[in-house]
Amino acid sequence: MPSTHSPGAQPAVEATDLRKRYGDELALDGVSLSLPSGTVYGFLGPNGAGKTTTMRLLTGLTKPTDGEARVCGTPVADRRELVSQVGYLPETPPLYEEFSAREQLDYVADLRDIPPETADERIDAYLDRFELREDAAKRIGSYSKGMKRKTAFVQSVLHDPDVLFLDEPTSGLDPRAARRIRESITDFADDGTTVFLSTHILPVVEAVADTVGVLFEGRLVAEGPPADLTDRAAAGAESETLEDAFLAVTGGDDPVEGGE
Numbered sequence: 001m002p003s004t005h006s007p008g009a010q011p012a013v014e015a016t017d018l019r020k021r022y023g024d025e026l027a028l029d030g031v032s033l034s035l036p037s038g039t040v041y042g043f044l045g046p047n048g049a050g051k052t053t054t055m056r057l058l059t060g061l062t063k064p065t066d067g068e069a070r071v072c073g074t075p076v077a078d079r080r081e082l083v084s085q086v087g088y089l090p091e092t093p094p095l096y097e098e099f100s101a102r103e104q105l106d107y108v109a110d111l112r113d114i115p116p117e118t119a120d121e122r123i124d125a126y127l128d129r130f131e132l133r134e135d136a137a138k139r140i141g142s143y144s145k146g147m148k149r150k151t152a153f154v155q156s157v158l159h160d161p162d163v164l165f166l167d168e169p170t171s172g173l174d175p176r177a178a179r180r181i182r183e184s185i186t187d188f189a190d191d192g193t194t195v196f197l198s199t200h201i202l203p204v205v206e207a208v209a210d211t212v213g214v215l216f217e218g219r220l221v222a223e224g225p226p227a228d229l230t231d232r233a234a235a236g237a238e239s240e241t242l243e244d245a246f247l248a249v250t251g252g253d254d255p256v257e258g259g260e
């Protein structure tokens with residue numbers, strides 16, 4: 001995939017030795033990252049590895065116990081400044097069940113200070129792109145899981161963020177909608193947006209990521225272009241897939257069931 005970053009430019013995401021402790025549990029144990037603008041970072045790791053914690057730290061939703069992070073040069077503690085620069089699709093997104101998709105998106109556009117004309121144009125384009133237009137006036141409470149996921153994705157990108165954090169964006173989506181999301185991710189990156197993508201669906205990562213990071217027990221245990229990781233796995237295995245690489249660096253060789 002093409003990368004639009006220029007060498008020496010300020011990283012879109014920069015983290016140094018991030019740690020997060022919850023009581024006795026060390027959820028993150030010294031994670032450092034540097035992501036160039038306009039690239040897609042595939043963030044992998046088993047359940048409980050600390051992926052959501054990392055994204056919450058990088059979006060200023062929770063504070064690190066130790067370490068520092070900046071997004072587009074803004075310290076993540078400066079949530080007020082950060083809010084216009086980042087988009088975040090969490091695993092359980094905030095949606096008002098009583099609102100229709102259009103009301104929800106109008107509401108978010110207003111919160112984000114998007115001028116009404118621009119907001120209308122963007123909302124219409126996204127509703128069309130994700131085949132939500134016909135249902136846009138219905139209550140979100142009546143939507144399927146996939147329709148809610150698509151609405152949540154649109155609300156996370158509506159303000160055209162510089163860095164987009166996506167937690168399992170294709171979870172619960174049919175193949176067509178999942179493809180639209182994948183295409184959107186590469187389109188965003190081509191336009192200079194940095195995408196931080198956490199997913200268990202390895203073919204999605206293989207398709208869109210410039211760099212893959214594998215988190216295991218709160219530590220980044222592998223990082224590099226997907227092809228490098230698969231080559232490394234191939235050196236010690238019969239096949240050479242990202243799944244092999246993932247299993248090799250996370251210390252297990254049982255097949256991953258389900259994929260989501």
Ligand SMILES: Nc1ncnc2c1ncn2[C@@H]1O[C@H](COP(=O)(O)OP(=O)(O)OP(=O)(O)O)[C@@H](O)[C@H]1O
Nearest residue numbers: 022025026027045046047048049050051052053054
């Ligand atoms: N608010 C919290 N309070 C206490 N412990 C937490 C909290 N949030 C996360 N943890 C713990 O931190 C660790 C990392 O959790 P996290 O949700 O970041 O993992 P994850 O990699 O996103 O997992 P999954 O793939 O299952 O979503 C887990 O052991 C979890 O129990």
